[in-house]
Amino acid sequence: MRNLLFLLAVLAGGGAAAQTSPPALMPLADVKPGMTGAGRTVFAGGQVEEFQAEILGILENVGPKQSIILARLSGGPLEKTGVLQGMSGSPVYIDGKLIGAVALSFAFSKEPIAGIRPIAEMIDAASGTSLAPPPAATGAALPQRAEFQAGSAKLVEIATPFWMAGFSRSTLDHFGPVLRNAGLEPVQGASGGGQPTPNTANRRPQPGEMISVQLMTGDLSVGADGTVTHVDGDRIWAFGHRFLAGGETAMPFARAEVMTLLASQNLSFKISTPREWMGAIRQDRSAAIAGRIGEKVEMIPLRLTLRRETGGAPRDYRMQMVRDRLFTPLLLQMALFSAVDATERTAGAGAVTVHARAAVAEGPPLTWSNTFSAELGAPQLMAALAAAPVSTMVQSGFASLEIRALDFDIEVADRTRALALDNAWTSRKEARPGDTVTIHTQWAGESGQLVTHSANYTIPTGMVAGPLFFTVTDAPSSNIVEFRQFLSAPPRSAEQMREFLSGLRVPNRGYVRVWRQQPSLMVAGETLPAIPPSAALTLARTSSQLGASKIAEIPLPQGNSVYSGSKTVQVEVKE
Template structure:
C-alpha cells in the first residue's frame, strides 16, 4: 500500500470514529425497535454536587402513542439513592443507556406510585423534535386583544392567568393512571408568601412545584464549573437579580455545543431564548408526596432556544437576551427601596413574569389586602422607537395591588404579542408609591343645568360620587359645548379612562389592529388613564376604522365607496363618532364609573 493510500485510510478511519449528530443514523442511540422486556441498563443523574452517579434500569415495555406521534419506554429503577428517594422532581432528563447506547431521558411518572417506575422519552424523538425544517421562527403580526394576561379573580382572591398551554399537571392533579411529566421544581428567591399564594396554583397546573427560597446565581468563573455532560444538573433562569425564579432538571445529551434536556416540555414556549446555567445539587429532599431536588445555580453557560413537548434544546456558550427591570418603591411609611432584576425574554412568558414581580415588589413591603392606593409611573424602553409611558393610580379595599401590577404587564403584553420583528424591549423603569388608605369612589350621577344649547355655549355640570364609607362627593364644573357641534342630538358622557375605553370598544364593535410597531406605541401612549375622568361629546353616526385609524362621521357617499372597496380585515365599521373629548384635572380620589346625559344642539 502506498504512502498516499495509508494516509487516506487513516483519515477515513478517523472520520468514521467521529460521532454523527444527525438523528437518522446516530450510532450512539439505542433503537426503540430493539427493546424487549427484561433488558437492563444504567441511568445517570446528580444526587448531590455536580458529579452524575449511576442507577440501575430494567425495561418493562413500550407504551405507544402516549401523546401524538410519541412513544414512551416504561422502566423500573433501582440501586443507589433511587431506593430511598424514588422518582424525584428535578430528575427529568436523566439519561438511560442500554448496552452503552443512549436510549432516552427519564421524563414521566405515575402519581402515588409505590415503586420507582417511570417513562423514558426516546432520544431519537427528542433530537427529531428540534430539527430545523424550514424558515425557523416566524412571528405573526396581531392586533391588540384582551384575555392574554393575568386578571384579578372574582372577589380578589387570587390571580387568573393562562401560564401557557400544555405544561402538564402537578402530582395527583389528574387521574392516578395517567403517565404525567415529572414535576419541574421551580425555585423562587425573594418572593413573599402572598405572591406564592396568588400565583402558585397556575404554576402547579403547568406541571411545576414551587420551592420557596433559592440562592441567587453564584456567578462562578467558567473555569470553576465542570462542563455539561449527560446527567449534569441544569437550571433555566426566568428571573435573575434581586428576585430569582429558576426551573431545574437534568441534561440528557450533549452534541458539540447542542444540548438536550428534560425529556418533556418546560412551558411549551416553542422558539424562545432563556438563560441556562450549570448547577449544583444541594440535596434530594425525601417526601411521601414527591421527593425533590434542591439546586444552587451557577454561572450562565448558554441559552435555551426551543421548548417543546419532547424536551428543551439549548446552545452551550450562546447568550440569551433578557429584559432589565428597575423598580423604585416609596412605601406607605416613607421608606424608599429599589429593586433590580432581569426577566426572561419571551412573548408569552415575559408579561406573566413582570406581573408577578411587580405584584411581589409591592406585597413584600405593603399589605396585599385592605384599603390601599397605589400610584405607578414608568417607561418601557424600546430600541429605535419612542418610549411607552405608564401611569395610573389604583385604589381599592382588595384589588389595588393586582391592578397596579397589571397596569405595567398589559402594555408589555400588547407589545410582545403583536409579533413585530423589529421590537427590541430594552428596559422597564418604574416608580411605585403606596398609601394605606382607600381613596376610591364610584361615580353616582351627572346632570346639566339645561338640555337645549347652542354650539359654543357653556353649561354647569354637577357630578356626585360615593366613597366606600358612604360619604358623598359633589362637584360642579363649567363645561363648554364644542363650537364644531352641528345641530341635533348629542350625548355627554363622564367616565374614568378604563370605563370610557370599554364603552368605546363596545360602540365601535372591535379592537384596532395597528399596521406597524410605531402605530402600536402611539396607541399605547394615548391610552386613557384609569385615575382621571374624561368628558366626551358624541353622537350616533357611521364611520370606519381603516389601517388602524378611526374615521368617524363620514358622509354617506364616502362611506359607501370605502365599504365597497374594503378588504378583509382592513376596514371596520363604527357606529359612534366623537365630537370632542377632554381630560379633567387630577383629583385626590380615584373615581370610577360612567354616566351619560343627552342634550340637544339647537341651530
C-alpha cells in the same frame, strides 16, 4: 464492564474543555419490553450517578405522533424517593445507545415508574426551526401541564422545580396555582438564590448533569431546574418535556449542583444551586428544550423603587430578567407583588400608585402611570394591570418596541383613594352647531366627600340634527371600549401600537366620551366615523363595523383618587 465505561465517561466529562463523541441513538422500534438499561442523573453535588431502568412497554400514539416508553427505575435513592422533580431530562441508555429522557411519572405511585421520552422526538421537536436568536412573537396564556391516560391512571410531565429566592411567601401562594397548572412547582429557597459565576474553567455540560434555567437574577431571583439529556457539539437538549412550549426563546442556563434530596409521598425533589453560566436555551418545544453551549443572552434590567405615602427611605430592587413572551409578564407581576407584600400590608384597604418607564429599541421611552385602590387586594390588582403594557409590548412582534430596560416607581398608601360617580348633567338640553355644552360631574368619596369637575364641548359646524350623547366614565370602562376595538383590529405598525399604549386611560381621572348612534368602521386600527355609503361599501371587506361612532373624548382634571362609575346624558342637536 458497563459501569466501567460509565465511570470513564463521567471522568472524561469532568475536564475543563473535554468533549466526547455523542452516543449512538436507538430507534424507538428497537426498544422492547424486558430490556434493561442505565440512566444518568445527579443525586448529590455535581457527580453524575447511574440508576437502572427496566423497560415495561411502549405507549404508542398517546399524543399527536408521540409515544412514551414505560420503565421501572431502581438504584440510588429512587426506592425511597420515587421519581424526583429535577430528574426531567435524565438520559437512559440501552447497550450504550441513547433511547430517551425520563420525562413523566405517575402521581402518588408507590413505585418509581417513569415515562421516557424517545430521543428522536426530542431532537425533532427542537429542530423544527433554526437555533438562531428568536424574533418577537404573539403570546398566549400559560399552557397546562401535559398528561396522558395510561389505563385508569394518568401519566403526567414531571413538574419542574421553580425556585424563587427573595420573594415573600404570599407571592408563592398567590401565583402558585397558575404555576402548578403549567407544570412548574414553586419552591421558596435555595436554587434561585445562588448567583451563577463566569465559566472561567470552560466547563461543558454533560448528559446527566443538572442545569438551572435562570429566568431572573439579582435581589429577586428565579431558576427552573432539570437534567441534560444529549450534547452534540455546541448543541444541547434537556428536560424531555416542554418548559412552557413557548417556541423560540432566549433564556440563559447554568450548571447546577444538588445540595440534598427531599423525599415525600406526594412531592420528592432535588434541592440544588446554580454554579457556572453554560449557555442559552433557544427552543422551548413540547418534547424538549434545546440550546447552545457558550452562547450569551441579553437580559432586561428591571428596577423597582418602593415608597410610602407617609415618607421614609425608599427601598430599591434591582434585577435582570429574561426577554420572553410568556415569562417576562409573569416575572414582572411576581416582582411587583412581592416588593409591595414584603414591606407593606396586602390585606385591608389601600391604594398603590405606579409610575413606569420602558426603554425600547427605537424611539423615546414609553411611560405610563396608574393608581389602584381597593378595600382588599390593591397590590394584586396593581401587579396584574401595571404589567399589562409590558405584556403587550413583548407579544407585539414589533422589533422597535423590544424592551431594553424597565423602571417602576411604586407608592403605597394605607387608605383607599376612591371616588364614585354620583351624578352627571349638561348645561342645556338642546344646542345648535357652534354652541358650547358644559358637562357637569359630581363624584362621591368617603366621609361625605364630594368632588365636582366640568368639561366643555363645542358643537362642530355642520353637525347634522339629532341626539348627541355624552358618557361620563372611568378609565377601565373607557379602556374596555378601546381594547375591544384593538382586539378586532390589532395595530398594524409599531407607531399604532405606541399610540395605543401611550393613549391608555389612567384611573385617577374621569373621562367624557362624545358619540352618536351611527355606524363607523375600524380600518387598520383607526376609527372612521360618518363614512359615506360608497366608501363604506368599498372598505367593508377589510374593516370591522362598530355600532356607535366616537366623536371626541375629554379628560377631566387629574387627581390622586381612583374614579369609578359611568353615566350617559343626551343633548338634542337642532339645525
